[in-house]
Amino acid sequence: MNKWQQRIGSWIAQHLDLPSDVILELPRITTIGQIHAYIENHKGLLIFSEQELRLKLKQGQLKITGKNFVLRMMLPEEILLEGTIEHISFIDQN
Secondary structure, three states: OOHHHHHHHHHHHHHOOOOHHHHOOOOEEEEEOOOEEEEEOOOEEEEEOOOEEEEEOOOOEEEEEEEEEEEEEEEOOEEEEEEEEEEEEEEOOO
16 A cells, blocks of 8 residues: 555545544454454464464564464454464565
């Protein structure tokens, strides 16, 4: 997504009172301490192990590392991860 599309999406979200994550197709990540992560609006599971979760995003990837990971729920665009979360990062594919 280029800067022009981001500006238009942000303007639409602000002026029409719509969530920017929906308009800009961004992931929404909700964490509860270090033990749960609920991720919405991803584009697919790339890697899962007890130490790493990697999801495809519209632009790039989301990488979560830690210990003792278990997928408690997995739907087409939503995942509930449980374990000890140590690091969350975005990997840009540009």
